[in-house]
Amino acid sequence: xxxxxxxxxxxxxxxxxxxxxYKETFLETASPRGRVALMRKIEEGDLEVSERLLxxxxxxxxxxxxxxxxxxxxxxGEMVAGYRCERRDGKELSTMENLxxxxxxxxxxxxxxxxxxxxxxQRTGLQKVVRxxxxxxxxxxxxxxxxGLLPELPVKPLRQTIDEVTPxxxxxxxxxxxxxxxxxxxxxxxxxxxxxxxxxxxxxRVVTPKxxxxxxxxxxxxxxxxxxxDAARFNVDLFAGHRxxxxxxxCGGCGAELKKYGHHLEDDSRAATFSAQVRDITQVxxxxxDELKAKLNPxxxxxxxxxxxxxxxxxxxxxxxxxxxxxxxxLDFRExxxxxxxxxxxxxxxxxxxxxxxxxxxxxxxxxxxxGADVLVTANPGCLLQxxxxxxQETPPIRVLHVTEVLAASLLPPLL
Amino acid sequence: MDVSFISELKSIVGEEHTLADKESLAxxxxxxxxxxxxxxxAVVLPANEEEICRIMARCHAAGVPVTPRGSGTNLSGGSLGxxxxxxxxxxRLNSIVEIDxxxxxxTVQPGVVTSALHRAVEAKGLFYxxxxxxxxxxxxxxxxxxxxxxLRGLKYGVTADYVMxxxxxxxxxxxxxxxxKAVKDVAGYNLNQLLVSSEGTLGLFTxxxxxxxxxxxxxxxxxxxxxxxxxxxxxxxxxxxxxxIPATLEFMDRVTVKxxxxxxxxxxxxxxxxxxxxxxxxxxxxxxxxxVAVRRICAEHHCSSxxxxxxxxxxxxxxxxxRVALSSLARVKPTTxxxxxxxxxxCIAPMVKFIQDTARxxxxxxxxxxxxxxxxxxxxxxxxxxxxxxxxxxxxxFEEIFDTALAMGGTITGEHGVGLSKKxxxxxxxxxxxxxxxxxxxxxxxxxxxxxxxxxx
Ligand SMILES: Cc1cc2nc3c(=O)[nH]c(=O)nc-3n(C[C@H](O)[C@H](O)[C@H](O)COP(=O)(O)OP(=O)(O)OC[C@H]3O[C@@H](n4cnc5c(N)ncnc54)[C@H](O)[C@@H]3O)c2cc1C
Ligand code: SF4
Ligand code: SF4
Numbered sequence: 001x002x003x004x005x006x007x008x009x010x011x012x013x014x015x016x017x018x019x020x021x022y023k024e025t026f027l028e029t030a031s032p033r034g035r036v037a038l039m040r041k042i043e044e045g046d047l048e049v050s051e052r053l054l055x056x057x058x059x060x061x062x063x064x065x066x067x068x069x070x071x072x073x074x075x076x077g078e079m080v081a082g083y084r085c086e087r088r089d090g091k092e093l094s095t096m097e098n099l100x101x102x103x104x105x106x107x108x109x110x111x112x113x114x115x116x117x118x119x120x121x122q123r124t125g126l127q128k129v130v131r132x133x134x135x136x137x138x139x140x141x142x143x144x145x146x147x148g149l150l151p152e153l154p155v156k157p158l159r160q161t162i163d164e165v166t167p168x169x170x171x172x173x174x175x176x177x178x179x180x181x182x183x184x185x186x187x188x189x190x191x192x193x194x195x196x197x198x199x200x201x202x203x204x205r206v207v208t209p210k211x212x213x214x215x216x217x218x219x220x221x222x223x224x225x226x227x228x229x230d231a232a233r234f235n236v237d238l239f240a241g242h243r244x245x246x247x248x249x250x251c252g253g254c255g256a257e258l259k260k261y262g263h264h265l266e267d268d269s270r271a272a273t274f275s276a277q278v279r280d281i282t283q284v285x286x287x288x289x290d291e292l293k294a295k296l297n298p299x300x301x302x303x304x305x306x307x308x309x310x311x312x313x314x315x316x317x318x319x320x321x322x323x324x325x326x327x328x329x330x331l332d333f334r335e336x337x338x339x340x341x342x343x344x345x346x347x348x349x350x351x352x353x354x355x356x357x358x359x360x361x362x363x364x365x366x367x368x369x370x371x372g373a374d375v376l377v378t379a380n381p382g383c384l385l386q387x388x389x390x391x392x393q394e395t396p397p398i399r400v401l402h403v404t405e406v407l408a409a410s411l412l413p414p415l416l
Numbered sequence: 417m418d419v420s421f422i423s424e425l426k427s428i429v430g431e432e433h434t435l436a437d438k439e440s441l442a443x444x445x446x447x448x449x450x451x452x453x454x455x456x457x458a459v460v461l462p463a464n465e466e467e468i469c470r471i472m473a474r475c476h477a478a479g480v481p482v483t484p485r486g487s488g489t490n491l492s493g494g495s496l497g498x499x500x501x502x503x504x505x506x507x508r509l510n511s512i513v514e515i516d517x518x519x520x521x522x523t524v525q526p527g528v529v530t531s532a533l534h535r536a537v538e539a540k541g542l543f544y545x546x547x548x549x550x551x552x553x554x555x556x557x558x559x560x561x562x563x564x565x566x567l568r569g570l571k572y573g574v575t576a577d578y579v580m581x582x583x584x585x586x587x588x589x590x591x592x593x594x595x596x597k598a599v600k601d602v603a604g605y606n607l608n609q610l611l612v613s614s615e616g617t618l619g620l621f622t623x624x625x626x627x628x629x630x631x632x633x634x635x636x637x638x639x640x641x642x643x644x645x646x647x648x649x650x651x652x653x654x655x656x657x658x659x660x661i662p663a664t665l666e667f668m669d670r671v672t673v674k675x676x677x678x679x680x681x682x683x684x685x686x687x688x689x690x691x692x693x694x695x696x697x698x699x700x701x702x703x704x705x706x707x708v709a710v711r712r713i714c715a716e717h718h719c720s721s722x723x724x725x726x727x728x729x730x731x732x733x734x735x736x737x738x739r740v741a742l743s744s745l746a747r748v749k750p751t752t753x754x755x756x757x758x759x760x761x762x763c764i765a766p767m768v769k770f771i772q773d774t775a776r777x778x779x780x781x782x783x784x785x786x787x788x789x790x791x792x793x794x795x796x797x798x799x800x801x802x803x804x805x806x807x808x809x810x811x812x813x814f815e816e817i818f819d820t821a822l823a824m825g826g827t828i829t830g831e832h833g834v835g836l837s838k839k840x841x842x843x844x845x846x847x848x849x850x851x852x853x854x855x856x857x858x859x860x861x862x863x864x865x866x867x868x869x870x871x872x873x
Contacts, residue, residue, distance in 0.1 A: 004750060010450065014740065026508060033443075046442065
């Protein structure tokens with residue numbers, strides 16, 4: 001850890017009101033300022049690394065709201081994540097981590113095969129029986145939480161069904177490389193299908209290289225830097241083979257990581273080019289907002305938007321999704337209080353830290369309800385999973401959609 | 417701290433709200449004041465007035481020091497506890513008890529965040545003017561204890577001008593009620609005002625009643641650029657002398673503007689020596705008239721550009737930019753030593769010049785910004801705490817700056833309080849008799865000296 005980054009925090013507290021865990025606890029140890037102080041104390045030899053200290057640090061959601069708020073340029077969330085990584089260095093990955101990070105994630109076909117039983121499990125109705133009987137209560141609580149988060153899986157992942165090249169509709173204006181992302185393709189294939197169709201309807205030829213691997217963000221989170229670099233090298237190589245105007249993703253998490261490839265692979269100039277081409281889907285669509293607007297049908301929905309951390313805080317994208325929602329005729333857009341506060345999903349945080357995750361989520365749900373919206377829109381798979389589950393339980397239930405699903409539904413002729 | 421005493425604290429506020437592990441305590445060893453640290457023996461987060469009184473009584477009986485703490489944003493070391501003492505953090509007492517639209521008052525618990533009160537009263541068309549730069553973080557209790565000022569101080573005054581009533585827990589655990597909703601009250605000594613700016617040394621506020629005013633109908637926000645720094649400072653004095661009282665009249669020098677722009681990217685100019693942020697508000701006709709006068713005076717002082725915010729969004733952006741001035745300065749170097757020198761308004765130009773000369777003399781970078789309309793300047797020295805020589809030079813420079821401020825009839829702190837960091841200057845300001853009277857008052861409130869010991873004197 002670079003010491004100067006730690007002493008750069010001048011303790012003004014500007015980050016406190018933005019930090020979801022501080023807002024829940026009012027504890028300095030659960031605030032960005034406190035987390036930086038803890039790391040600083042370790043560096044200075046004033047505190048030693050203890051179980052408790054790691055526990056305090058691990059309560060951070062890595063949402064980076066603190067970074068957006070900090071006028072001094074301190075990024076407490078990133079520093080905590082980096083610190084966790086550093087502490088791992090040299091330590092072997094556990095068998096489970098090895099299985100997931102090295103043997104499953106980098107191989108989309110294996111990942112898809114592994115989730116096939118889940119699709120079967122859901123479609124045979126077994127899931128309903130299991131849920132009803134509460135059989136999962138007999139297993140460790142983590143398993144039950146994971147099961148509960150699973151939405152209806154699509155019949156097939158998008159990677160298997162989408163064409164490698166989707167031609168432009170009408171005169172071609174450019175070529176876009178589409179980065180699928182594991183969860184989007186596996187679970188939200190409909191939203192991603194909409195992404196591709198929207199781009200082609202705007203005149204882009206869309207190339208979806210099927211060999212692409214996971215972006216590497218899960219490796220980074222688990223401190224597996226090598227795994228991350230492998231993924232980065234592979235993807236840079238793969239996309240460099242095409243002449244592209246942009247590389248687009250509809251997953252906020254992937255977008256944030258892909259934009260860092262240039263930084264991760266400093267010695268490969270192609271990585272910098274790759275990162276410079278990466279756009280979130282909302283950025284590209286917003287470029288053509290006027291043109292899109294002319295093609296949209298009215299949708300009379302009351303809609304609000306939740307800013308995913310990886311989009312608002314990590315990539316600084318706030319206006320584009322709102323612009324896109326506002327151009328839909330008759331759509332009643334309502335601003336969400338604390339829109340850019342984390343929903344508590346945080347990668348695997350909702351499974352590892354269920355209690356805090358639930359508290360953060362509760363606040364989000366209350367804010368959403370206060371808007372009176374009947375649809376919540378967001379743009380990242382982690383948030384979609386977390387909020388779909390939570391909002392399905394409200395009466396009446398509130399639907400949760402990706403920005404591209406809303407636009408696709410309003411596009412003439414309808415895409416979905 | 418003694419284990420049995422900690423379990424007594426737990427029995428009052430609950431296990432979850434009593435912190436005594438060394439990791440937690442390390443996080444309460446600082447506030448926003450650079451260079452000061454002191455780790456308390458325990459921290460408690462009470463839920464209500466009654467728990468606070470019980471904690472006080474218990475600490476009083478055991479002779480254990482108590483330090484109140486809101487959000488720890490003060491800049492004078494005021495909320496740092498003692499190793500043998502307890503810090504009482506009020507964040508959980510954060511409800512707005514009542515907004516009384518008939519009497520134009522609001523009654524709140526001490527841990528209510530300043531901007532939350534703003535939002536609540538503005539939703540009812542009312543206005544609570546005090547708005548320290550830290551308003552999104554600081555608590556009302558902390559504001560009262562420091563008599564916080566803010567960007568609207570010039571026209572609307574400071575926290576003291578709005579505090580009508582207080583509930584204060586005294587060291588022995590009894591509750592003192594002062595003031596209230598009656599606008600006029602001359603019964604006995606004005607304890608209410610005495611408690612404002614007591615910096616947590618006389619009692620712990622458990623409830624605060626403040627005065628509200630109608631929300632101004634209109635406002636105009638202007639940003640004025642000056643190629644010559646002294647002209648900006650003179651313009652400030654002349655606007656006030658022309659009997660125009662803007663709500664906000666903020667000064668920022670080039671160093672500050674550059675840092676703010678780095679962070680906030682609001683389009684501040686980078687090629688000028690100083691910028692004034694001016695806001696006039698009130699009746700629409702008056703606002704127009706004031707804006708014209710302000711513009712004329714700035715032109716007379718050779719401003720290079722005069723920009724009026726197009727709408728509320730842009731105005732908010734500009735004001736927000738000013739609020740992050742202090743923290744933005746920390747982008748240049750890690751340790752920002754901020755001061756709070758205040759002079760009569762007519763002395764702003766010579767004071768700003770003196771600060772610049774002093775910075776040059778000691779080879780330091782000092783960025784100056786502040787509530788210039790109040791004569792309240794924040795020269796901020798950008799240093800690196802690892803460079804001991806630089807730190808020593810900074811302290812020497814500030815000695816001279818304070819001596820000069822005093823010589824001009826100013827003061828050592830306009831809003832941040834004495835706390836630990838200004839202690840040595842206080843006698844120079846108030847003299848021996850001043851200290852004697854203050855100590856007598858302290859004795860009357862806190863005979864055993866357990867409340868925030870070591871602060872102020
Ligand atoms: C970026 C930044 C900008 C700032 N801008 C301004 C500004 O424009 N104007 C200004 O005046 N100040 C400003 N400040 C200073 C600071 O925010 C104020 O002093 C504020 O009032 C402190 O509030 P707090 O809740 O953080 O209190 P703390 O810092 O926690 O405590 C301050 C003092 O009040 C006492 N205290 C706290 N709560 C209570 C209570 N309930 N009862 C009795 N005593 C109590 C404490 O013991 C301590 O002595 C700024 C600070 C920062 C970091
Ligand atoms: S992390 Fe940034 S915003 Fe938070 S206290 Fe430190 S300097 Fe201030
Ligand atoms: S990353 Fe999020 S949870 Fe972690 S310190 Fe920053 S704001 Fe708090």
